[in-house]
Amino acid sequence: MIFGIGIFILIWYIASLFYNPIILPDPFLTLHTLFNLMMNQSFWIQFFDTLLKSLLGFTLSILIGVPIGFASGINKKFKSFIRPIIMLFQGAPIVSYIAIIMLWFGIGFYTPMFVAFIVIFPTIVLNVSQGIESTDKKLLEMAKVYNIKKSDTIKFIYLGSVFPFIISTLKIVSGTLWKATVVGEFLGGSRGLGYALSISKISLNTDEVFAYTLFLIIVGIIFERLILKINFKLKLPEKKCIEKTREIYKITPASIKIQNLKKSFNTEIISNFSTLIDQSETFAIIGDSGSGKTTILNILSNLIPKTSGTIEKNFKRLAYIFQEDRLIPWMNVEDNIKIVNQNISKEVFVETLKTLKIYDKIKSFPHELSGGMKKRVNIARALIYFPDIILMDEPFSSLDIKIKHEIILDFLKLKEKYKFSIIIVSHDPYELSMLADSTVFLYGTPSISSEKTTYKKAINRNKKENELIYLEIKNKILGEEYEKY
Ligand SMILES: Nc1ncnc2c1ncn2[C@@H]1O[C@H](COP(=O)(O)OP(=O)(O)OP(=O)(O)O)[C@@H](O)[C@H]1O
Numbered sequence: 061m062i063f064g065i066g067i068f069i070l071i072w073y074i075a076s077l078f079y080n081p082i083i084l085p086d087p088f089l090t091l092h093t094l095f096n097l098m099m100n101q102s103f104w105i106q107f108f109d110t111l112l113k114s115l116l117g118f119t120l121s122i123l124i125g126v127p128i129g130f131a132s133g134i135n136k137k138f139k140s141f142i143r144p145i146i147m148l149f150q151g152a153p154i155v156s157y158i159a160i161i162m163l164w165f166g167i168g169f170y171t172p173m174f175v176a177f178i179v180i181f182p183t184i185v186l187n188v189s190q191g192i193e194s195t196d197k198k199l200l201e202m203a204k205v206y207n208i209k210k211s212d213t214i215k216f217i218y219l220g221s222v223f224p225f226i227i228s229t230l231k232i233v234s235g236t237l238w239k240a241t242v243v244g245e246f247l248g249g250s251r252g253l254g255y256a257l258s259i260s261k262i263s264l265n266t267d268e269v270f271a272y273t274l275f276l277i278i279v280g281i282i283f284e285r286l287i288l289k290i291n292f293k294l295k296l297p298e299k300k301c302i303e304k305t306r307e308i309y310k311i312t313p314a315s316i317k318i319q320n321l322k323k324s325f326n327t328e329i330i331s332n333f334s335t336l337i338d339q340s341e342t343f344a345i346i347g348d349s350g351s352g353k354t355t356i357l358n359i360l361s362n363l364i365p366k367t368s369g370t371i372e373k374n375f376k377r378l379a380y381i382f383q384e385d386r387l388i389p390w391m392n393v394e395d396n397i398k399i400v401n402q403n404i405s406k407e408v409f410v411e412t413l414k415t416l417k418i419y420d421k422i423k424s425f426p427h428e429l430s431g432g433m434k435k436r437v438n439i440a441r442a443l444i445y446f447p448d449i450i451l452m453d454e455p456f457s458s459l460d461i462k463i464k465h466e467i468i469l470d471f472l473k474l475k476e477k478y479k480f481s482i483i484i485v486s487h488d489p490y491e492l493s494m495l496a497d498s499t500v501f502l503y504g505t506p507s508i509s510s511e512k513t514t515y516k517k518a519i520n521r522n523k524k525e526n527e528l529i530y531l532e533i534k535n536k537i538l539g540e541e542y543e544k545y
Pocket residue numbers: 325326329348349350351352353354355356
């Protein structure tokens with residue numbers, strides 16, 4: 061970069077040798093003039109005047125643009141109404157705005173400020189809207205399952221998603237904003253650096269014109285650098301409420317009775333699924349890929365509606381350990397867990413995290429964790445919610461066998477203590493043989509279900525033995541019936 065600037069100054073210097081300073085002053089004269097200007101108090105008054113107008117224009121566009129962008133990201137009808145208006149704002153040339161604003165407000169303070177506002181307002185609306193639309197739907201589902209308050213969802217999920225867009229908007233508009241204000245002052249201002257520039261131009265003080273321009277470029281670059289330094293993290297507020305323990309929720313292990321459950325998307329996926337999940341049991345759903353296992357969990361957690369059938373839910377609080385970790389990237393481990401139960405007692409929080417061996421990671425962010433650690437945080441979040449039932453969708457997939465074994469053992473210790481019911485979907489014979497008390501097998505299209513089969517867990521089997529057990533389960537459940545599919 062320094063090399064590039066050096067070459068530019070050299071070319072500038074050589075070119076200036078061929079022209080009168082009134083046409084092209086050399087770099088040293090420009091620097092000298094800038095130095096003299098900066099020694100003058102009125103230069104800084106002009107500078108802060110321009111800065112104030114830029115910041116006011118910016119604040120105004122944030123105050124108006126962010127809510128409009130937010131509403132347009134959430135509501136499609138509002139988006140189709142507001143988008144053409146924004147396009148109109150964007151399409152008109154900047155001098156037209158200056159002419160209109162000068163007619164309305166005359167020459168002075170307001171013209172440059174409104175020019176700054178109008179130039180960046182459409183970019184803010186469009187980028188915030190895009191940020192809201194790009195919010196990870198999986199995080200929103202997580203918030204729904206854990207009953208996270210709407211205001212917290214807006215603050216901790218939507219705002220976090222919009223933030224990178226706000227930063228890129230700031231990067232785009234920081235230069236534009238500054239330039240727009242100066243143009244506004246140049247054409248319709250009575251103070252500020254743009255106005256000073258226009259006076260220097262009229263008086264043919266070319267060295268001053270160059271000096272002001274150099275200064276404006278430097279300030280633009282400093283703005284951009286400062287924006288790049290903005291770092292975004294969100295923190296839950298410190299709670300001083302009564303700490304909640306599991307007893308407050310009067311949690312008892314859940315049971316569920318499902319009768320003739322049907323689900324169709326475009327075609328029927330699940331046909332007449334009936335079963336009973338008993339209190340405290342770990343109920344496994346295994347079966348063909350695409351047979352609707354995750355769909356059943358999503359129906360039970362109210363993420364999607366059923367097509368028909370009845371589900372008797374005898375539970376108060378349901379937690380869902382999703383296949384992906386669904387951790388909020390801009391919140392640390394502690395807040396990712398506490399967001400589902402912000403009044404959790406410190407004692408339970410510490411004990412749960414220590415059992416899951418993640419207590420020393422509470423200040424880390426998701427990107428700083430290994431895959432195994434993320435799974436542990438995902439489990440801790442579910443447990444801290446104090447559920448009476450936990451749905452688990454291939455919770456330990458992608459972990460190596462040693463880590464999987466360790467996490468399952470830690471999880472079983474907590475299950476033993478809290479006695480919640482579990483519905484687990486898994487393809488993994490190893491984790492099924494360690495966790496499941498009973499199993500159903502889904503097969504075919506649309507899928508039909510085997511009878512529920514119970515069998516004894518055996519934690520200490522080796523991998524080979526587990527695979528054999530899995531085949532045995534399959535055969536025991538389906539026998540020859542499976543061969544038909
Ligand atoms: N929202 C949806 N819209 C349309 N089709 C869907 C939707 N969700 C799931 N499906 C379809 O329903 C079927 C069952 O999907 P589901 O994810 O429940 O299967 P699964 O048994 O969990 O599969 P896998 O073992 O591969 O994870 C698939 O064919 C899938 O494409």
